[in-house]
Amino acid sequence: MTAVVCLPTYNERENLERMVAALADKGVSVLVIDDNSPDGTGRLADRLAAQNGHVRVLHRARKEGLGPAYLAGFRRALEDPESQLVLEMDADFSHDPDDVPRLIAAAQDADLVLGSRYVAGGSIGSWGIVRRFVSAGGSWYARVLLGVGVRDLTGGFKCFRREVLEALDLEAIDSRGYAFQIETTYRALRAGFRVAEIPITFVDREHGGSKMSPSIVLEAIWKVPLLRLRALAGRL
Ligand SMILES: Nc1nc2c(ncn2[C@@H]2O[C@H](COP(=O)(O)OP(=O)(O)OP(=O)(O)O)[C@@H](O)[C@H]2O)c(=O)[nH]1
Ligand SMILES: [Mg+2]
Numbered sequence: 001m002t003a004v005v006c007l008p009t010y011n012e013r014e015n016l017e018r019m020v021a022a023l024a025d026k027g028v029s030v031l032v033i034d035d036n037s038p039d040g041t042g043r044l045a046d047r048l049a050a051q052n053g054h055v056r057v058l059h060r061a062r063k064e065g066l067g068p069a070y071l072a073g074f075r076r077a078l079e080d081p082e083s084q085l086v087l088e089m090d091a092d093f094s095h096d097p098d099d100v101p102r103l104i105a106a107a108q109d110a111d112l113v114l115g116s117r118y119v120a121g122g123s124i125g126s127w128g129i130v131r132r133f134v135s136a137g138g139s140w141y142a143r144v145l146l147g148v149g150v151r152d153l154t155g156g157f158k159c160f161r162r163e164v165l166e167a168l169d170l171e172a173i174d175s176r177g178y179a180f181q182i183e184t185t186y187r188a189l190r191a192g193f194r195v196a197e198i199p200i201t202f203v204d205r206e207h208g209g210s211k212m213s214p215s216i217v218l219e220a221i222w223k224v225p226l227l228r229l230r231a232l233a234g235r236l
Pocket of ligand 2: 090092094205
């Protein structure tokens with residue numbers, strides 16, 4: 001199946017070229033979505049696209065968070081009728097490019113595949129206690145409040161069948177950070193799609209800085225009950 005890996009970048013100059021190279025033999029095309037990174041990642045992406053047939057670039061004017069970047073990427077990916085699978089992946093090597101074929105294979109039997117840190121066989125590498133708590137606590141909080149069985153709701157290594165993205169009301173999604181990951185998976189579940197989790201090992205970034213911020217965590221805290229209320233009101 002034809003797969004597009006959406007790779008959002010903000011100041012990922014030290015990671016992008018290696019990531020593009022690592023994805024070259026995975027049988028996927030790559031769509032870099034750069035939010036005008038001050039470090040020149042966008043220019044690097046253009047050069048890589050000129051050199052590699054499997055790479056395209058979507059430039060956006062400014063940083064608005066992961067959610068809007070992915071939504072723009074999804075729309076672009078879906079414009080090509082050949083794209084049957086659309087993946088989300090971090091550009092910082094926290095997600096192992098060698099796991100991409102496993103996600104794609106699992107999409108044979110599921111509509112949305114999640115690379116999961118919190119199922120048997122999944123793990124987190126070198127994160128400190130605070131990041132672990134925020135991540136595990138966030139997934140637990142969302143799972144309980146939303147009443148779903150998914151273990152890793154905040155992860156960003158995902159593979160959507162095109163039908164899922166076509167069915168979701170992308171216009172209505174306004175989450176920016178972790179909440180975006182929770183919201184897309186929850187909407188897919190609500191729409192009756194089959195969601196599968198496969199174990200991954202998540203490793204901390206080695207190069208570049210984190211874009212994680214308190215506002216990203218706060219957004220998820222208030223957004224989760226709002227999502228549940230909207231669902232209960234039949235508006236999701
Ligand atoms: N286009 C775009 N990409 C973003 C934005 N924020 C984050 N990213 C990218 O999204 C991916 C995940 O962001 P990270 O900063 O790694 O967030 P994280 O994984 O929660 O945090 P760390 O791994 O600790 O840095 C990376 O490829 C980032 O470059 C944004 O506003 N716009
Ligand atoms: Mg990261």
